[in-house]
Amino acid sequence: MSVVHPSPTGLQPILKPQAHHAPGNFFTKYIFSTDHKIIAIQFLFTTLLMLIVGGALALAVRWQLAFPWESMPIVGPWLFSAEAGQISPEFYTMLFTMHATVMIFLVIIPILAGTFGNLLIPLMIGADDMAFPKLNMLSYWFIWPAIICFGMSFAYAGGPAAGWTAYPVLADLAQAAPGSGTAQTLWLLGVTFVGFSSMMGSINYMTTIINMRAPGMTFFRLPLTIWGLFITAILQAFALPVLTAGGFMQVTDRLLGTCFFYPSGLIINNADPTIGGGQPLLWQHLFWFYSHPAVYIMLLPVMGMISDMLSCMVRKPIFGYRPMIFSMSAIASLGFIVWGHHMFTSGMNPAVGMAFMVATMMIALPSAVKTFNWTATVWGGKVEFNTVTLNCIGFLSMFVVGGLSGIFMAAIPVDVYFHDTYFIVAHFHYVLFGATLFGVFAGIQFWFPKMFGRMMNEKLGKTHFLLTFIGANGTFFPMHFLGMQGMPRRYADPYLHGYLEHLLPMNQFMTISAILMGSAQILLFINIFYSMFFGPKAGRNPWNATTLEWTAPSPPPHGNFDEPPIIFHGPNEYAVHNGDKDFLLQTEKECEPPKPSDSETENNTDNDQETSS
Amino acid sequence: MGKGWCLFFLFWPVAAVVSCAMAPMVGWSFPYDNAQAASNLGIRIDGLFYLILLVTAVVFVGTQAVLVYALWRGSNNRDERATYTHGNHKLELIWSIIPGVILLFLALYQMNLWADFRIKKYFPEAAVKAPIAEVTARQFEWRFRYPAIGKKLQPKPQADDLYSVNELHVPFGKPVMIQLRSEDVQHSFFLPALRIKQDALPGLQIPVWFEANKEGVYDLVCAELCGWGHYKMKAHVIVESEADYQNYLKNLTQQQFYDGLGKIAANENDSESEATEK
Ligand code: HEM
Ligand SMILES: [Cu+2]
Ligand SMILES: [Cu+2]
Numbered sequence: 001m002s003v004v005h006p007s008p009t010g011l012q013p014i015l016k017p018q019a020h021h022a023p024g025n026f027f028t029k030y031i032f033s034t035d036h037k038i039i040a041i042q043f044l045f046t047t048l049l050m051l052i053v054g055g056a057l058a059l060a061v062r063w064q065l066a067f068p069w070e071s072m073p074i075v076g077p078w079l080f081s082a083e084a085g086q087i088s089p090e091f092y093t094m095l096f097t098m099h100a101t102v103m104i105f106l107v108i109i110p111i112l113a114g115t116f117g118n119l120l121i122p123l124m125i126g127a128d129d130m131a132f133p134k135l136n137m138l139s140y141w142f143i144w145p146a147i148i149c150f151g152m153s154f155a156y157a158g159g160p161a162a163g164w165t166a167y168p169v170l171a172d173l174a175q176a177a178p179g180s181g182t183a184q185t186l187w188l189l190g191v192t193f194v195g196f197s198s199m200m201g202s203i204n205y206m207t208t209i210i211n212m213r214a215p216g217m218t219f220f221r222l223p224l225t226i227w228g229l230f231i232t233a234i235l236q237a238f239a240l241p242v243l244t245a246g247g248f249m250q251v252t253d254r255l256l257g258t259c260f261f262y263p264s265g266l267i268i269n270n271a272d273p274t275i276g277g278g279q280p281l282l283w284q285h286l287f288w289f290y291s292h293p294a295v296y297i298m299l300l301p302v303m304g305m306i307s308d309m310l311s312c313m314v315r316k317p318i319f320g321y322r323p324m325i326f327s328m329s330a331i332a333s334l335g336f337i338v339w340g341h342h343m344f345t346s347g348m349n350p351a352v353g354m355a356f357m358v359a360t361m362m363i364a365l366p367s368a369v370k371t372f373n374w375t376a377t378v379w380g381g382k383v384e385f386n387t388v389t390l391n392c393i394g395f396l397s398m399f400v401v402g403g404l405s406g407i408f409m410a411a412i413p414v415d416v417y418f419h420d421t422y423f424i425v426a427h428f429h430y431v432l433f434g435a436t437l438f439g440v441f442a443g444i445q446f447w448f449p450k451m452f453g454r455m456m457n458e459k460l461g462k463t464h465f466l467l468t469f470i471g472a473n474g475t476f477f478p479m480h481f482l483g484m485q486g487m488p489r490r491y492a493d494p495y496l497h498g499y500l501e502h503l504l505p506m507n508q509f510m511t512i513s514a515i516l517m518g519s520a521q522i523l524l525f526i527n528i529f530y531s532m533f534f535g536p537k538a539g540r541n542p543w544n545a546t547t548l549e550w551t552a553p554s555p556p557p558h559g560n561f562d563e564p565p566i567i568f569h570g571p572n573e574y575a576v577h578n579g580d581k582d583f584l585l586q587t588e589k590e591c592e593p594p595k596p597s598d599s600e601t602e603n604n605t606d607n608d609q610e611t612s613s
Numbered sequence: 614m615g616k617g618w619c620l621f622f623l624f625w626p627v628a629a630v631v632s633c634a635m636a637p638m639v640g641w642s643f644p645y646d647n648a649q650a651a652s653n654l655g656i657r658i659d660g661l662f663y664l665i666l667l668v669t670a671v672v673f674v675g676t677q678a679v680l681v682y683a684l685w686r687g688s689n690n691r692d693e694r695a696t697y698t699h700g701n702h703k704l705e706l707i708w709s710i711i712p713g714v715i716l717l718f719l720a721l722y723q724m725n726l727w728a729d730f731r732i733k734k735y736f737p738e739a740a741v742k743a744p745i746a747e748v749t750a751r752q753f754e755w756r757f758r759y760p761a762i763g764k765k766l767q768p769k770p771q772a773d774d775l776y777s778v779n780e781l782h783v784p785f786g787k788p789v790m791i792q793l794r795s796e797d798v799q800h801s802f803f804l805p806a807l808r809i810k811q812d813a814l815p816g817l818q819i820p821v822w823f824e825a826n827k828e829g830v831y832d833l834v835c836a837e838l839c840g841w842g843h844y845k846m847k848a849h850v851i852v853e854s855e856a857d858y859q860n861y862l863k864n865l866t867q868q869q870f871y872d873g874l875g876k877i878a879a880n881e882n883d884s885e886s887e888a889t890e891k
Contacts, residue, residue: 090841163838169815170798170840176752177798177840263816267751268797280799280814314687320700345801345836347814350731354724361720365713368672372708373700375680380696383687385618393622393684400676401629404669411665411719413658413726417808420801420836466621473625477632481641486805488836491844499644499805499832506641575697582694 034133035558036118039140041451043114044444046143047107048525054102055518060087061096062475066504066511068493090178092492094159101150101164101187104298105194108436110143112301113201113236116443117229119451121205123549123556124223126214126565131207139200142193149190157183163490165287168261168280172253175268185254188247195244202236205229214548216567220325221586223547223571224318227325228304231332235293235300238336243290246283253278284346288339296335298432300328302439303370306395308571309446310374312545313389314381315582317572320373327366327373334363344412345419353412360410367403371396387461388543391442394469398434402427405480420490423483429476441465441524448531449538453554456531464523471517475510482506546583547571615688619681626677630670645806651827651852655808657726664722668715733820737788740822745789746781750800750813753842755833757781762862766792768818775865779848781833783825784858790822801837804850812837825852 033039063072064087071085087095118136122129130136153160160183162171174181209230213222222230252258261283264276311318318324340348340356374396383389405427409415418424441464448456487494487503494500541550552561565587573584635641642648643659650656687695728735744766747758757780760766761773783789793802795813802821803810806829811821825831835846853861 088841089844093838093841093843161841167799167838170838173798266797266815276816279816315695317697317699319698320705323700323705345810346812347817347819350727353731354727357723357727358720361716362713364716365709368712369705369709371676372704375676375683376700376704378680378683378687380690380698381683381687382690382692382695383615383684385615385688390618393680396680397622397625397677400673404673407669407716407719408662408665411661411723413723413730413808414662414665416730416810417658417662417805419810420803469625473628477629481632481636484636484642485640486644486803488803488834488844490838492841493844496845496847497832497834502640575695577694 032137034129034137036122036130036133036136037451037555039136040115040117040119042140043110043118043143044451046140046147047111047115048528050102050106050147051521054099054107055521057095057099057102059514059518061092061099062511062514063087064092064095064492065494066508068495087492089492090161091159093161093163093177093490094154094183096490097160097163097187098150098154101160101190103432104164104294105191106143106147106150108298108432109194109198109294111440112298112436113198113205113229113232114140114143116225116301116305116440116447117201117205117233119447120225120549121208121229122212123450123552123560124226124547125209125212125217126548126561126567127208127212128559128561128564130204131212132204135200136204139197139204142197142200146190146193146197149186149193153183153186153190157181157186160184160187165291166250166283167287168250168253168278168283169266169268172250172261172280172283173266173268174254175271185251188251188254192244192247195240195247198236199240202233202240205233206237209233214565214567217586220322221567221570223304224307224321224324224328225301225304225547227328228301228307231328232297232300235297235332235335239290239293239297242286246286246290249286250283281343281346281348284343284348285339288342289336292339292342293332293335295428295431296331298436300332302395302436302443303328305443305446306374306392306439307377308545308547309388309442310377310392311572311574312446312543313386313392314378314383315574316377316381317570317574318373319376319379320369321570321572323369324373327369330366331363334359334366338363341410341415344415357410357412361407364403364407364410367399367406371400371403387445387456387458387465388442390462390465391438391445394438394465395435395442398430398438398472401477402430402434405430417486418483420488421483422479422487422489425489426476426479426483429472429479433476434472438465438469441468444524444528446543447549448528448535449542449554450549450552451555452532452535453538454531454533454535455538455542456535457527460523460527460530464520464527467520467523468517471513471520474513475517478506478510541585544581544583546573546585548586551585551587616685619685619688622684623677623681626673626681630674633666633670643805643808645829645831646827650806650808651829651831652807652809652824653826654726654730654824655806658730658808661723661726665719668719672712736790736820736822737824740788740790741820743790744792744820745783747792747794747818748781748802748813749794749796750802750835750839750846751796752798752840753835753846755779755781755846755848756796759862759865762859762866768792773870775862775869777865781848781850782858782861783850783852784855785825785828785852787855788822788824790820793819793821798839799837800835800839800846803834803836804831805834806831810836825850828852828854 069086158178161177161180170176171184209226249260253260259276259278261278261280262276263278307318307324338356338360341360344353409418445456445461482503487500495504538554540554548565551565567586568589571586575582576584578584637648645651650659749756757777759775793811793813795815800813801810802813807823807825809823811819829852831850833848833850835843
C-alpha cells in the first residue's frame with residue numbers, strides 16, 4: 001500500500017505506517033499512550049488544570065493589591081487562620097512567584113509545544129506519529145515530577161520567594177529570605193524537570209519535521225504552524241541547556257557552597273555566610289540567555305497557528321507566506337542577542353547596553369512585518385465572526401499593544417525608569433496573556449473537532465471571548481498607567497509610599513476586571529467538557545480548511561491517515577475555483593482554471609513562488 | 614452581528630488613545646508636579662518617552678483603523694470568493710523599510726542621552742571628583758555614609774564619616790554622585806521623581822549621578838525584589854539649598870560626635886532596633 005515517492009528534499013520519507021495495530025487496553029491507550037494525539041490531549045487537560053491554579057494565584061495577588069491586608073474571602077480564614085485570613089508579605093512573595101512559575105512553565109510552554117505541537121506536527125506534515133513516540137510519552141510524564149516539586153515547595157517548604165527569575169543572592173543563599181531554603185531548591189528541581197520535558201519534545205519535533213514529511217511536503221510547503229513550532233524547537237534546543245547549567249550551578253551554590261553567584265563579604269541576617277568570589281550578574285546573563293528566547297518560545301507557535309487559522313477564516317491565502325517565515329526566523333535569531341535588554345539597570349557595562357538596545361529595536365521590525373501581513377490577510381477576505389475569528393482578532397489587537405510597549409522599553413533611558421515597574425507587567429501580560437492565550441483559545445476551538453470529533457459551542461465560545469477580552473483589557477491596560485506613575489512590581493503594599501497612595505482605586509478597578517476575566521474561564525471549561533460529549537459531530541473538514549490534518553478522520557485513528565498522503569502545493573490555497581469549493585486541499589492535485597479576472601493565473605496551484613499583484 | 618463586532622474592536626483602540634491622552638490631566642502620568650521630572654536628565658527622558666508615544670500612537674491608530682476597516686469590508690463581502698493573492702513584494706519592502714528607518718532613528722537618537730546618563734566618561738566632572746555619599750542597601754533599609762565636612766569620600770569607612778538611615782540629603786542645582794552598593798542581596802535604587810534607577814549589586818560599587826533641579830522631599834524606593842520586606846524599603850531624598858545641606862551635615866556631625874573627641878562612629882547602633890524587629 002505504501003508507494004514510495006521520490007522525496008523532493010532528497011531524504012527518503014519514512015513510509016511504514018505503524019498504524020492500525022490493536023488499540024491495547026485502557027491503560028496503554030489513554031494513560032501510557034505513545035499516540036501523539038492522546039499525548040496532546042493529556043497535555044491539554046494538564047495545562048488547563050494548571051491554568052486554574054495559576055489563575056487562582058493571580059487573583060490572590062490581585063486581592064492583596066486591591067484590599068491590602070484584608071482577610072481573603074472564602075479561602076483566607078481557612079488557609080491562614082493564624083493571621084485571621086490575611087496575606088502576609090512572605091506569602092505574597094510566594095504567591096506571585098508561583099503564579100508566574102505556573103503560568104510560564106506549566107501553562108504556556110507546555111500548552112503550545114505539548115498540546116499543539118504534539119497534535120499538529122505529525123498530522124500537518126503527513127506523518128503517522130512522532131519520530132520517537134516513547135520519548136514523546138516521557139516528555140509528558142516529566143511534567144508531573146515538576147508539578148510535584150513545585151507543589152511540595154509551595155505547600156510544605158514555605159514556598160519559593162525569589163520571583164520566577166530567581167535572582168541571586170536572594171535565591172542563592174538559604175538565609176536570605178523565608179522560602180529561600182528547601183523551597184527554592186525544590187523550585188529549581190521543578191524547573192529542571194520542565195526543562196527535560198521541553199528538551200525531549202524539541203528533539204522529537206525537530207527530527208519529525210526534518211525526516212518525516214510526506215512526499216511533496218517541501219519546507220516551503222509546510223503550514224506556518226509547523227514553521228512556528230519548528231523554529232521554537234530549535235530555540236529550545238539551543239537556549240535550554242544554558243538555563244539547565246545555570247540551574248545546576250545554583251543548586252551547587254545552595255547545597256555545596258560553590259559560590260558561583262555571590263561575592264564575599266556579604267552580611268545576611270547579621271552573619272557573614274561564607275567565602276565568596278562569585279557574581280550575581282553571571283546568573284542574570286545565564287538566566288536571560290534562556291528566558292529571553294523563551295518569550296518567543298511562548299509566542300512563535302501561536303504566530304504560526306494564527307496565520308493558518310486567520311487565513312482559513314477569511315478564506316484567503318496568507319499574505320506573504322515567505323516573509324512570514326523569514327520574519328519568524330529573524331525573530332528567533334535576533335532573540336538570541338537581545339537578552340541584555342533585561343539588564344539595562346543591572347550594573348552591566350552601560351556601553352554594552354547600547355549594543356543590546358540597537359538589537360532590541362531591530363527585533364521590533366519582524367514583529368511589525370508579521371502584523372502587517374496578518375492585517376493584509378484580512379483585507380479583501382470574507383469575514384465571518386465566529387469564535388475562532390474573534391480570538392484571532394483578539395490576538396492581533398493585544399499583540400500590537402504588547403509590541404508597541406516593547407519599543408518604550410527598548411529605548412534604554414526610558415526603560416531605566418520603567419524597569420521593574422508595572423509597565424513591564426503590562427507589557428508581558430499583553431503579549432503572554434493577550435496574544436498567546438487568545439491564540440490558544442482560537443486554537444482549541446479550531447482543532448477541537450480534530451481532537452474529539454465534535455464541534456464546540458459557538459454561543460459559549462463567543463461569550464467567553466467577549467468577557468475575557470473586556471476583562472483582560474480592564475486588568476492589563478491600566479498597568480501602563482501604574483508603571484508611568486512609578487509603581488514597582490512585587491510590592492505587597494505600594495500605598496505605603498506617598499507617591500503611590502492615590503493608586504488604590506485604580507488597582508481595585510483592575511482587580512474587579514481580573515475577577516470578571518477569571519470567572520469567564522468557567523465558560524471555556526463548560527464548553528470543552530460539554531462539547532466533548534454532546535457537541536454536534538464534526539466531519540473530516542468542518543472548516544473547509546486546506547491543510548493535511550483535515551484529510552484524516554476526526555479524530556484520526558492511531559496512525560493518522562487512511563493512506564500516506566502526497567502533497568502537491570502550499571498550505572493556504574483559499575479563494576480558488578475548485579468546483580463549487582473555494583479551497584484546495586494540499587493533497588488535491590488541480591482545480592478548474594481560474595477566471596481570467598484573476599491576475600495570478602499561472603500561480604494558482606503553486607505558491608512556492610512569491611507572487612505580486 | 615458582524616458590524617457589532619467591528620464596533621467592538623473599534624471601541625478598544627479609541628478607549629486606549631483617549632485614556633492615554635487624558636492621562637497627564639488626571640494624574641495618571643509621571644509622578645510629581647505636573648508630571649514634570651525633578652531633574653534635567655529626567656525631563657529629557659520624559660521627552661524621549663513622549664516622542665515614542667507619538668510614534669507608537671500613530672502606528673497604533675493606523676494599524677487598528679486598517680484592521681477594523683478590513684474586517685468591516687470583509688464582513689460585507691458577498692462575493693463568491695475572497696481575493697486570491699499570495700502577497701505583494703513591493704508592499705512587503707515598504708513596510709519593512711519604513712519601520713526599519715524609524716526604529717534605527719530612535720535607536721541612534723537616544724544614544725547621547727544614554728551616554729550622559731550612565732557612561733562614566735560623560736558624567737559631570739565635579740560630581741565624579743567628589744562623590745557625595747555612599748549608599749548601602751540592605752534588607753530592608755537604606756544607609757548613607759557621608760564624608761566628614763571638608764573631606765572626600767573614601768572607599769573604606771573612615772573614623773569621621775557621617776551616617777544616616779533612610780534619609781539622604783543632597784543640595785539642588787548641582788550634579789551629585791553617589792556610590793551605590795549592597796550589603797546582602799540585590800536591591801535597586803529607584804528615585805521616581807528624578808527618573809533614576811540603578812540596581813545595587815552585592816560585590817560591586819556602582820556610581821550613580823543625578824542633578825535635582827527643585828527643592829523637595831522625594832520618595833526613594835527599592836525596585837528589585839529583595840525579600841519579603843521589599844515593599845517597605847521606604848526612604849526619602851531631601852533636596853535642599855547648599856546652605857541647608859551644609860547645616861544638615863553640621864547637625865549630623867554634632868549628633869554623632871557630641872563629646873567632640875572624634876571617636877570611631879558607632880555605625881551599628883542605629884540599626885539595632887531594626888534588627889530586633891525582624
Ligand atoms: C488570569 C489572568 C492573570 C492575572 C489577573 C495576572 C496577574 C498578575 C499580577 C497582578 C502580577 C504581578 C505580581 C507582582 O509583580 O506584584 C503578575 C505577574 C506575572 N504574571 Fe500574571 N496574571 C494573569 C495571567 C498570566 C499569564 C497567562 C501569564 C503567562 C505567562 C502570566 C505571567 C506573569 C509573569 C511572568 C509575572 C511576573 C511575576 C514576577 O516575577 O513578578 N500571567 N500577574
Ligand atoms: Cu525580553
Ligand atoms: Cu527590594
